[in-house]
Amino acid sequence: MTRQPVRKSYDGIVAAVPVSVPYERYSIESAHWWIARALKGLCEGAGIDHRDIDGFAMASFTTAPDSAVGLTQHLGLSPRWLDHVPMGGVAGVVSLRRAARAVQAGDADIVACVAGDTNQVDTFRKTVAHFSRFAQDASYPYGAGGANASFALIARYYMNRFGARREDFGKLCVAQRANALKNPHALMKTPLTLDDYMRARPIAEPLHLFDCVMPCAGAEAFLIMREETASALGLPFARILSTIERHHAFAEDEVQYRGGWARDVGELYAMAGITPSEIDVVQTYDDYPVISMMQFEDLGFCAKGEAPDFVRSHSFEIDGSFPHNTSGGQLSAGQAGAAGGHLGIVECLRQVTGRAGPTQVEQARIGLASGFGMINYDRGLSSGAVILWGETQ
Numbered sequence: 001m002t003r004q005p006v007r008k009s010y011d012g013i014v015a016a017v018p019v020s021v022p023y024e025r026y027s028i029e030s031a032h033w034w035i036a037r038a039l040k041g042l043c044e045g046a047g048i049d050h051r052d053i054d055g056f057a058m059a060s061f062t063t064a065p066d067s068a069v070g071l072t073q074h075l076g077l078s079p080r081w082l083d084h085v086p087m088g089g090v091a092g093v094v095s096l097r098r099a100a101r102a103v104q105a106g107d108a109d110i111v112a113c114v115a116g117d118t119n120q121v122d123t124f125r126k127t128v129a130h131f132s133r134f135a136q137d138a139s140y141p142y143g144a145g146g147a148n149a150s151f152a153l154i155a156r157y158y159m160n161r162f163g164a165r166r167e168d169f170g171k172l173c174v175a176q177r178a179n180a181l182k183n184p185h186a187l188m189k190t191p192l193t194l195d196d197y198m199r200a201r202p203i204a205e206p207l208h209l210f211d212c213v214m215p216c217a218g219a220e221a222f223l224i225m226r227e228e229t230a231s232a233l234g235l236p237f238a239r240i241l242s243t244i245e246r247h248h249a250f251a252e253d254e255v256q257y258r259g260g261w262a263r264d265v266g267e268l269y270a271m272a273g274i275t276p277s278e279i280d281v282v283q284t285y286d287d288y289p290v291i292s293m294m295q296f297e298d299l300g301f302c303a304k305g306e307a308p309d310f311v312r313s314h315s316f317e318i319d320g321s322f323p324h325n326t327s328g329g330q331l332s333a334g335q336a337g338a339a340g341g342h343l344g345i346v347e348c349l350r351q352v353t354g355r356a357g358p359t360q361v362e363q364a365r366i367g368l369a370s371g372f373g374m375i376n377y378d379r380g381l382s383s384g385a386v387i388l389w390g391e392t393q
Contacts, residue, residue, distance in 0.1 A: 007271060013100045014237035015388060016223050016230045017045040018349040022185040023218035023334040027118050031062040031337075032074050034116035038219035039075055042112050046223060046233055055081040055111030055224075057099050059091035059338040062117045081108035089285050089373025090245070091115055092220075092342035093384030097243045099224040109229065116219030117337025147287065147375045148212060152204035154379070155290040157255040159206060164308040166206060169289035170197035172324070173210045173331055175316035176286070180328025182318065182358040187216060188332040210331070213287050218336030220346045236353035238388035241366075242271035245384040253379075259291075259372060260383035261298035269300065272387045276300040279387070280364040281351045282322065283344030285372040286329040291380070295370055299385060323361040326351060344369035345386060352390025365390050 019041035021034055035058065043050050056079045058068040066074070068084035081102045085091040092115065099111035158164055174194055180186035192210065200209035230237040244267055246260025261268075269275060276299070284295040293307035301322075302310040316324040327333050327347040330340045348367035350356040356364075370385040 007267070009271065010100050010104065010240040010243075012227050013104050014225060014227050014230050014239055015096065015345070015349055016225065016235045016237040017042050018346040018355070019045060019221040020185055020343075020346055021116065021219040023187050023216045023336050024119075025187060025214070025216050025334075026120060027217035028120065029118055029217070031060050031116055031118045032066070032071060034118060034217060034219040035060065035063070035071060035114050036075055038114045038116055038221040039112060042114070042221050042223055046235060048110070048233070050076060051078070053077060053110050053112045054079050055099060055102055055108030057083040057085055057095035057111060057113045059085045059087070059095060059115035059341065060117050061088070061337045079108070081111065087341070087374055087382050088338055089287065089341040089380070090371035090382035090384045091338050091373070092345045092369070093243060093371040093386055094245055096224060096240070096345065096386055097245060097384075100240055103224055103226060109225065111224040112221060113224060113342070114219065114221040115337075115339040115342040117217060117339060119215050119217040119337070148204040148207060150375055150378055151288045151290065152207045154256050155206050155211075155288065158257055158290050158294070161257060162305040162308060164290070164293065166198065166208075167194065168293070168308050168311045169211060170194050171311055172289040172292055172316060173197055175320065176325050176329045177332045178317050179326050179359060180332035183327045183333060184358070186328040186332055187214060187334040188328065207288065211288050213330040213335035213340070216334040216336050218334065218339050220336070220339040220342035222342070222346055222349055236355060236391065238349050238352050238390045241274070241387040241389050242268050243384065243386045244268045247382050249383065256379035257294065258304065259294060259298050259380065261295060261370065261385055262304070265298060265300050268385055268387065274366065274387070279366055279368050280323070281326060281348065281361045281367045282324050283329070283348045283367065283369040284325060285341070285344060285370050286325055286331050287335065287340070287372070289331070291372055292325070295372070299368065299370060318359055318361055323364070326356065326359045326361060341371045341373060344371070348388055352388050354390065
């Protein structure tokens with residue numbers, strides 16, 4: 001086995017211009033329309049013309065038959081660097097990593113990382129029916145459309161192995177709803193109590209209604225560029241301190257109880273030159289609360305198996321002891337398809353540049369955003385994370 005080379009830093013490369021296109025539960029518009037709105041937001045936010053964008057990284061489940069190259073004509077782009085990232089919840093981290101290296105190498109000057117999906121009446125059923133070969137062969141024929149059944153297995157195993165309770169999952173959901181009530185664009189606008197959570201109807205035991213995200217239409221986006229470009233444009237920006245990405249980790253685990261973050265977490269903090277205690281705000285990928293708890297462990301905030309106690313001993317609201325998913329996350333803001341993988345990065349970028357408005361965590365400078373996704377029959381295959389350090393102009 002050859003020794004892994006030392007990774008080059010992201011010095012001089014920054015993220016800027018976080019954009020969220022307000023979500024809608026259902027939409028008659030195409031995914032192309034949602035992505036175009038995000039691109040317009042990027043241009044307006046940066047004070048540039050769309051022809052100034054020479055790199056384009058796109059993630060979506062519902063642009064078919066178009067891929068990223070098809071959207072270049074729809075959007076009037078002529079990029080010299082192009083990427084289509086069909087990786088769902090980890091697409092934001094993967095897009096950021098690839099775009100940063102492209103700008104660092106001089107292959108592009110300004111890269112738009114955009115994710116968006118529509119949600120028409122039948123969109124979700126069609127998506128889960130064709131999501132993967134495993135979905136087609138192993139679960140969908142039995143009526144298990146979507147990821148609920150698979151994550152119910154993961155949640156039950158985690159509860160049995162580590163002593164987590166529904167009340168622990170509920171504490172996270174209630175906190176995220178409180179955060180969402182301060183986010184003007186969050187879909188969930190009704191306060192949620194722990195009693196409401198506990199009494200909610202079952203979906204796939206032990207998962208109940210508020211453990212599951214709401215599919216919706218929307219888009220999220222950000223720009224990657226050189227620091228001097230951001231400064232010349234007068235843009236608040238965040239330096240990219242470190243990133244990690246891993247696919248199909250721990251295949252030996254019969255039931256998933258850890259993700260690829262656990263394999264690379266040492267590199268994440270070593271590259272950033274910080275420890276987990278220095279993180280001011282955390283945005284975990286939260287398709288289900290058990291996955292957020294898994295990330296608390298795998299991202300180094302507590303040891304494996306200790307997340308239930310970690311949750312019981314912390315508060316997760318914007319002004320809490322561990323500010324977490326400050327926009328409300330997917331569980332209360334909504335899951336706009338592949339945009340769910342960009343939501344945490346966009347919110348993290350707002351936080352560390354002091355542009356989060358009503359969801360702002362006081363004095364947040366260093367933030368972590370993570371991604372998780374591409375569920376096959378029994379596990380999520382992809383994981384990633386980024387640490388950002390904010391600079392304001």
